[in-house]
Amino acid sequence: MKDKDQTGRYVTVLGGVNVDIQGFPKDKLIPEDSNIGTVKISMGGVGRNIGENLVRLGINTKLISVVGDDYFSQKILKDSAKVGLDMNDTLVVKGQEAPIYLAVLDQDHDMNIGINSMGILENMTIEFIKGKKTVIDNSGLLVLDTNIPGDVLEYLLNEYKDKAIFLDTVSVSKAKKARNLIGNVHTLKTNRLEVEALTGIKAGDE
16 A cells, blocks of 8 residues: 555555446437437546556556445446546545436437536535645556646646646537646646637647
8 A cells, every 4th residue: 555655656546437328219309309228327537547547557546536435436436446536535525426427329329418516516625625735746657637627727737836737628619718827837638629629729730
């Protein structure tokens, strides 16, 4: 256990966790009706997915996020512990439910509609993050995603600008949270639309 807590011996991820619920129709999707099909439930979230994959690559990883105290929140914590992802510093909010991402796909497995219920992440405050100073200070590098509140993201990008920070911009709307601080990021994981939102420049070619 000691090796996991030695300075620079681990990565800290600060980002979103959620339960992914996906519905797949058996035949052509019929709007405004009950469709026969299948439902898949899995553990997800940008931060959690990054953390799990880092662990699977053999990298000691801590994930700081926010969950509730319901069944799905407990499952997120238990499943993460099973794969070796350390969520001991994650905030558990009593009386609240786990973040959920619900998607209904069509017959071609393209998303027809999605509902994102991740308001619980607003419980991640700057004061909470300041309480994790030792964990963050001793990290080899930080991985952030833009699911975390804008003021927390701004605080981290300013406070730890001398540390290697990897940022996943997640979506066009959430990428804009980092627009004015992108120079403090070591490595950016993004796509064309998110780059355009960050720079205000249309991407015409590679």
